[in-house]
Amino acid sequence: MNFVKKLIATLALLPALALANEGGFVLDKAPERPSLSSLQNGAKLFVNYCLNCHAASSMRYNRLKDLGITDEQIKANLLFAGDKVGDLMTTAMRPADAKAWFGAVPPDLSVIARAKASTAGTGGDYLYTYLRTFYKDDTRPTGWNNMVVPNVAMPHVMWQLQGVRTVKMVEEKDPHDHSKTTHKFAGFQQETPGTLTQTEFDTNIADLVGYLEWMAEPAQQTRKRLGVWVMLLMCVFVLFTWLLSKSYWKEVK
Amino acid sequence: MAAFKETKFPANAPASQKAVGWIDDRFPLSKLWNDQWGKYYAPKNFNFWYIFGILATFILVLQIVTGIFLTMHYKPDANLAFGSVEYIMREVPWGWLVRYMHSTGASAFFIVIYLHMTRGLLYGSYRKPRELLWLFGFAIFLALMAEAFFGYLLPWGQMSYWGAQVIVNLFGAIPLIGPDLSLWIRGDYVVSDATLNRFFAFHVIAIPLVILGLVAAHLIALHEVGSNNPDGIEIKDNLGPDGHPVDGVPSHPYYTVHDLFGVSVFLLVFSAVIFFAPEMGGYFLEYNNFIPADSLKTPTHIAPTWYFTPFYSVLRATTADFMYVLMGVVAAYVAFLWLKSRLSFLTKIIVAIIGIVVIIGMLPSVLDAKFWGVVLFGSSVVIIALLPWLDHSPVRSIRYRPTWHKYVLVVFGLAFITLGYLGTQPPSPAGGVISQICTLLYFGFFLLMPWWSAMGHFKPVPKRVTFHPH
Numbered sequence: 001m002n003f004v005k006k007l008i009a010t011l012a013l014l015p016a017l018a019l020a021n022e023g024g025f026v027l028d029k030a031p032e033r034p035s036l037s038s039l040q041n042g043a044k045l046f047v048n049y050c051l052n053c054h055a056a057s058s059m060r061y062n063r064l065k066d067l068g069i070t071d072e073q074i075k076a077n078l079l080f081a082g083d084k085v086g087d088l089m090t091t092a093m094r095p096a097d098a099k100a101w102f103g104a105v106p107p108d109l110s111v112i113a114r115a116k117a118s119t120a121g122t123g124g125d126y127l128y129t130y131l132r133t134f135y136k137d138d139t140r141p142t143g144w145n146n147m148v149v150p151n152v153a154m155p156h157v158m159w160q161l162q163g164v165r166t167v168k169m170v171e172e173k174d175p176h177d178h179s180k181t182t183h184k185f186a187g188f189q190q191e192t193p194g195t196l197t198q199t200e201f202d203t204n205i206a207d208l209v210g211y212l213e214w215m216a217e218p219a220q221q222t223r224k225r226l227g228v229w230v231m232l233l234m235c236v237f238v239l240f241t242w243l244l245s246k247s248y249w250k251e252v253k
Numbered sequence: 254m255a256a257f258k259e260t261k262f263p264a265n266a267p268a269s270q271k272a273v274g275w276i277d278d279r280f281p282l283s284k285l286w287n288d289q290w291g292k293y294y295a296p297k298n299f300n301f302w303y304i305f306g307i308l309a310t311f312i313l314v315l316q317i318v319t320g321i322f323l324t325m326h327y328k329p330d331a332n333l334a335f336g337s338v339e340y341i342m343r344e345v346p347w348g349w350l351v352r353y354m355h356s357t358g359a360s361a362f363f364i365v366i367y368l369h370m371t372r373g374l375l376y377g378s379y380r381k382p383r384e385l386l387w388l389f390g391f392a393i394f395l396a397l398m399a400e401a402f403f404g405y406l407l408p409w410g411q412m413s414y415w416g417a418q419v420i421v422n423l424f425g426a427i428p429l430i431g432p433d434l435s436l437w438i439r440g441d442y443v444v445s446d447a448t449l450n451r452f453f454a455f456h457v458i459a460i461p462l463v464i465l466g467l468v469a470a471h472l473i474a475l476h477e478v479g480s481n482n483p484d485g486i487e488i489k490d491n492l493g494p495d496g497h498p499v500d501g502v503p504s505h506p507y508y509t510v511h512d513l514f515g516v517s518v519f520l521l522v523f524s525a526v527i528f529f530a531p532e533m534g535g536y537f538l539e540y541n542n543f544i545p546a547d548s549l550k551t552p553t554h555i556a557p558t559w560y561f562t563p564f565y566s567v568l569r570a571t572t573a574d575f576m577y578v579l580m581g582v583v584a585a586y587v588a589f590l591w592l593k594s595r596l597s598f599l600t601k602i603i604v605a606i607i608g609i610v611v612i613i614g615m616l617p618s619v620l621d622a623k624f625w626g627v628v629l630f631g632s633s634v635v636i637i638a639l640l641p642w643l644d645h646s647p648v649r650s651i652r653y654r655p656t657w658h659k660y661v662l663v664v665f666g667l668a669f670i671t672l673g674y675l676g677t678q679p680p681s682p683a684g685g686v687i688s689q690i691c692t693l694l695y696f697g698f699f700l701l702m703p704w705w706s707a708m709g710h711f712k713p714v715p716k717r718v719t720f721h722p723h
Contacts, residue, residue, distance in 0.1 A: 057336065058336060058339035058340065058342075058343060059343070060343075060344075063343070107544075108545070110339060111339065111543040112543075114532075114540065114543040115540060115541070115543035115544045116540070117532075117535065117540040118535075118540060123540070216543075217342070217349075218343055219342065219343070219349040223349065223350075223353075223528055223531075224528060224529065226528065227524065227525075227527075227528025227529055228528075230524045230528055231521070231524060231525060231528070234517065234520055234521040234524050235521065237517045237520070237521075238514070238517045238518055238521055240517075241510070241513045241514040241516075241517040242514050242517075244510045244513065244514070245510040245511050245513065245514040246723060248506055248507055248510045248511075249507065249510075249511070249723040250722075250723060252297055252502055252507065252722060252723070253722050
C-alpha cells in the first residue's frame with residue numbers, strides 16, 4: 001500500500017531530512033552596536049538613504065529624542081522640505097509612481113526588523129546580510145541584484161559607499177545528478193572602490209540595522225529595564241504569598 | 254413566598270454587620286459567597302494540577318481588562334487596523350505593555366486550559382456526577398477557540414489575514430451550502446473590511462458574553478457536585494460531626510491563600526515573557542504578522558497560531574491517499590464494535606449502516622479528502638466532549654489505574670504535542686506521514702477507550718484522601 005511504502009521511505013530518509021539545508025543564502029550575524037552614537041549614525045543613514053523611497057509611517061521624527069537627538073538637531077539635519085518634528089516619517093513618492101519606476105512599492109520600514117525575523121536568523125541578521133550583498137548585474141532593470149533576495153526590485157542605494165561589486169560563480173557538478181552542473185557562489189569581486197573601506201561599510205550597515213531594530217520597537221529598552229524591576233517585585237510577592245499560604249496550611253492536619 | 258422579614262440587630266452591632274444584614278434581606282450575598290467560596294469545602298489534597306482553574310479565571314479577567322483598554326485605541330478598519338496597533342505600541346502611554354499582556358495572555362490562556370484539561374484526564378474529573386461540568390468546560394474551550402480566532406484577525410497582519418482566509422475557506426468544503434456559508438461568514442468574496450468589522454464585534458462583545466455565561470455555569474456546576482481530587486474519591490462520603498467532609502477544607506481562607514500563591518507564581522512567569530520574550534520566538538507573535546495584510550500576496554507558509562496547530566495537523570494529515578487507510582480503520586472499528594461491544598443488536602445495525610455510508614463517502618469519486626479533513630478536524634475537537642462516556646475505568650484517578658495506562662496517556666500526550674509541532678511547520682513528506690500516525694493515535698486513544706480503560710489490574714482505592722500535612 002502507498003501509505004506503508006511512504007512510511008518506510010520516510011523512516012529511511014529521516015536522518016538525511018534532519019540535516020537538509022533549508023536553502024537560501026546563509027545570513028551573517030548582525031554585530032550588536034547598542035551605543036547612542038551608533039544609533040544616531042544609523043538614524044542619519046536611515047533618513048538620508050532609506051526615507052526617500054521607503055516610509056516609516058508609524059514613526060515620529062521627534063521620537064528620535066529617545067536616541068539623544070534634540071528637536072533642533074532633528075530640524076537642522078534630518079528634516080527636509082518643511083516637515084514638523086511631530087510629523088510621521090512618510091515619503092513623498094506616490095505608490096503608483098513607485099510601482100511604475102521600480103516594479104514594486106517599497107515596503108514601510110516601521111517594523112521591518114520584526115517582520116524579517118525567521119528561523120534563519122533575527123530580522124537584524126536578515127537586514128545586515130541583505131544590505132551588504134548587492135552586486136552589479138546588467139541583466140536587471142536597475143543594474144543591481146542581491147544575494148538574499150534574488151532579482152530584488154530595489155537598487156543598491158549605498159553603492160557609492162561600498163563601491164561596485166560583482167559576484168564570482170564557480171561551476172560545480174550537481175551532487176545529485178552528475179550529468180548536470182550548478183552555479184555556486186564563490187564570493188564578491190570588487191570592481192571599483194567605494195568611499196568607505198569594507199570594514200567601515202559593514203560598521204555603518206550595522207549601525208543602520210541597529211537603528212531599524214530600535215525603530216521596530218522603540219519601547220524595547222524601557223521594556224527590558226522595567227522588566228528587571230518587575231521580576232524582582234514579583235519574586236518578593238511570591239515569597240510573601242508562599243509564607244502566607246504556609247502559615248494557614250500549617251493548621252490543616 | 255414567605256413574607257419579607259427584616260433581620261433585627263442589637264443597637265451596638267457593628268455597622269458592617271448591619272449593612273451586610275440589610276443586603277442579605279434583599280439579596281443572597283452571604284449565601285452566594287458561602288456556597289460558592291467561603292464555606293465551599295474543597296478536598297485538602299489538591300496538588301499542582303489544581304491551580305489551573307483559578308489561573309484561567311485570572312487570565313480571563315486580565316484579557317477583558319486589557320482588551321477594554323486596547324479597544325479605546327484600536328481601529329477596526331482595514332486601512333487603519335495595522336497602523337493603530339503600532340500606534341498603541343508607540344504613542345499610547347503604556348500601550349505596549351497592555352498590548353503585550355493581551356497577546357501573551359491569549360497564549361497563556363491556552364497553555365493553562367490545556368493543562369486544566371490534562372488534569373481532568375489524569376484524575377477522571379469528568380466522571381459521574383461531573384459530566385455536565387465537563388461539558389460546560391468543553392463549551393468554554395470551544396468559545397475560547399472562537400474568541401482567539403476572531404481576535405487574531407484584528408492586528409491585520411499577513412498571518413492574521415491568510416490564517417482567517419484559510420479557516421473560513423474550510424467551511425467551503427461542506428457539501429451544498431459550503432461556498433455560500435463561507436461567503437456569509439466573510440461578508441465578502443475575500444477576507445476584507447467587512448470581515449474585520451464583524452470579527453471585531455464577535456471578539457469584543459459576542460463571544461466574551463458567551464464565555465462569561467459559560468464560566469458562571471461551570472462554577473455553579475462545580476460547587477454543586479463538589480471538586481474531584483487526585484485520589485478520585487468522593488470526600489462527601491466521609492462527613493464529620495459538623496456535616497462537612499472530614500477531608501475537605503473551606504475554600505476561604507485555605508484555598509484563597511493557596512491560589513494567591515499560585516497566581517503570584519504565574520505572574521512571575523507571565524512577566525518574564527512579557528518583558529523579555531513577548532514574541533516567544535515567533536510563537537506568541539508571529540513574525541509574518543508584522544507585515545500588513547495584503548490580499549494579493551499569499552505567504553509561502555500559512556499556519557494558525559500554535560494553540561490550534563494540533564487540530565490543524567489532523568486536517569492537513571487527511572490527504573487523498575490517507576483516505577484508504579481511514580476507510581480500513583472505519584471498517585475495522587465497525588467490526589470491532591460488532592464483536593467486542595455490548596451494544597444492542599439494533600444499535601449495531603445502525604453503526605454498520607453509518608460505517609458503510611462513511612466508507613462510500615470516502616471514495617474519491619464521492620466526497621474529496623478536503624471534506625473529510627474538515628470532518629476529522631472538527632471531530633478531533635468534539636471527541637474531547639465525549640470523555641465522560643468513553644471512560645469505563647472502575648476507578649477515576651490515574652493513581653489507582655494499571656501502570657500501563659500511564660504510558661497510554663503519555664503516548665497520547667506526545668501524539669498531541671507532535672501534531673501541534675508539525676502544524677507550525679511547513680508541510681513535508683516526513684511530517685505528513687508522522688502526522689498521519691499521530692492522527693490515528695489521537696483518535697485511537699478516544700475510540701478504543703471504552704475497552705482499554707477497563708483493562709488491566711486496578712489498585713485498591715483508599716477510603717480517605719492521601720494527604721501529608723505541610
